Amino acid sequence: MGLAPTIARAQDGPPEEHEEAGRSRGGRAWGEEGGEGGEGAQRPAYHHYGQAFASLGVGGTVRILAHAAVCDPGVPGREGCRFSPPYLQLRGGWFFEGDGDLQHGAGLGIGTNLTPDGTAGLGIDAFGQWVLTPSYFLRYWFDQWFQLMGHFGVPLALSAVTGTSRQASTDFNWGLELQVGLVFKFLTGLGAYAAVNGAMFFAGDSMVWPTVSGEIGLMFEYEVLP
Structure with a gap:
């Protein structure tokens, strides 16, 4: 558990930036999930490896x-x-x-x-x-x-x-x-x-x-x- 583990946030931007954020070694990665109605809205989702x-x-x-x-x-x-x-x-x-x-x-x-x-x-x-x-x-x-x-x-x-x-x-x-x-x-x-x-x-x-x-x-x- 350096520095304290970072939280990588998925921001609006190219898809490759989202994938890189999801591989943060801080133990808490922000994922991307689509919203209702196929609008592609984003909301934070924690993922732990x-x-x-x-x-x-x-x-x-x-x-x-x-x-x-x-x-x-x-x-x-x-x-x-x-x-x-x-x-x-x-x-x-x-x-x-x-x-x-x-x-x-x-x-x-x-x-x-x-x-x-x-x-x-x-x-x-x-x-x-x-x-x-x-x-x-x-x-x-x-x-x-x-x-x-x-x-x-x-x-x-x-x-x-x-x-x-x-x-x-x-x-x-x-x-x-x-x-x-x-x-x-x-x-x-x-x-x-x-x-x-x-x-x-x-x-x-x-x-x-x-x-x-x-x-x-x-x-x-x-x-x-x-």
Whole structure:
């Protein structure tokens, strides 16, 4: 996502100028459509070519519920367990070619915890949990500078659990997440984003962990022209 991506407008003029405008690399090209009655009237129509994207961000998470067996904020010395460790998040995917201000795509995320979580009796070391998240993406273009982007994903988590209260093991849990954020493009192919994420994780022993996260990072794009 240089300069910010340009918007090429089709003006009255020779046909070849319209075709050149339609190949703008800014991700938003103005097309030409005929009016009713064959009058040849023009109106703007956005067109987005396919775009590969990747993002790298960091975030923090608040646990809405705290299970006493693992995390009890009422126990002295464990008040901070309401907060999950900060995490590192990498995503990549593809936005499909199409017309209009709304663009959709698919992608995969991978994330890990940057600090330990839990207690000496039962916990996870730094980089001890890895989460793969296949996701469906939607993006709305306000203009060439700002886009609203969100995704719905299914996090699949593998955790290396250690501690004095149980034998070391690898645990699996999964969840559902919905994220919405704002992207600001300050260079062609490069932008910054801030997002809010709500998730529900389903762990062992019938535990349900609802969480809310905040995330900031950078987003990279490469537009593929025909």
